[in-house]
Amino acid sequence: MARWLVISDNHGDREILPDLRRKLRPDVTFHCGDSEMTADDPWFLAPNTYVVRGNMDIDDGFPLALTPKIDGAQVLLTHGHRDAVHWDLTKLQLHAEAVQADAVFFGHTHELAVEMTGGRLYLNPGSISQPRGEFRTLGGTCALVTVTPEQWLVQYYTRDGRPVTRLKFSFERPQKG
Template sequence: MKLVVVSDTHGDAEILKTILKQQPDADGYFYCGDSELTANDPLFDTYQAVAGNMDDDPDFPLTVTQDFSGVRVWMTHGHRFNVNFTLAPLLAAGQAQQAQIILFGHTHQLGVFMEEQMLVLNPGSISQPRGQYARLGGTYAVITWTSTQYHVQYVNRDGQPVPKLAFDWQR
């Protein structure tokens, strides 16, 4: 299975179209909020999207849960879970949904780790990155998995994998 995860474009719809061309073979496309677009934008026929703190359209859901071959993915933007200060509420909400993968945005900083057998991932902001990897000019994440392993590869705006940002975990 292959998922593409992107967040925090803040009005940059063109990069979402570009990513679809860069990653045409994904099983799922997830958008973690702050598009500043409307929920009925044709991009969201492909990307599953949640509301970010900068999204005014009430038709965006606050969370999305989807199962892929026995792996439950749960996504939110993160602002309502206080992710700038702690990840505890986010992790508790993911556990309550029996998620194996938790996706979130909001901080504009990429990050990924395993916690309580859950893969927790922030793709960073593709348009307004912050933190240690801001110099990359924006990132998104590609998650693939087998029955025994998760693989996460961060990718830059040009569609190039970032060699130092590839990670593997046992499932």
């Protein structure tokens, strides 16, 4: 069992990042872009941390997408702006198929979302600093994904590290073989 923190769109609000890592104690951290920080920031250089460039990031030291294999799962990490996630998930789904992703983490819309489609987990943690949409009154969100061989357990948290009880989801992981 592993705990993955998925965060996005902090837009220069650096102080929130170490606070969440300290409170939620993930094994792996994914940042979906629009940090508006530099790629050499010590927070990004911590072990088991993956980060991509968003449309507001000017440091080209960040890759546009990453596809690490972690805990037996192929992950696609992207910001989403190049996959037109504001319109629908079609381009993102094609990108996920191309890299044979099991889990897809993206941001850009500032709206949290999670679904299992075509045997893949698609997760947007929402913006930790500038939330939009139905859950904007929470003041910012991130997601903690507990990974087991059988399931993805997704729990959303507020920026102060409190779980949002109504935003807890469990998805069965397709068995390969």
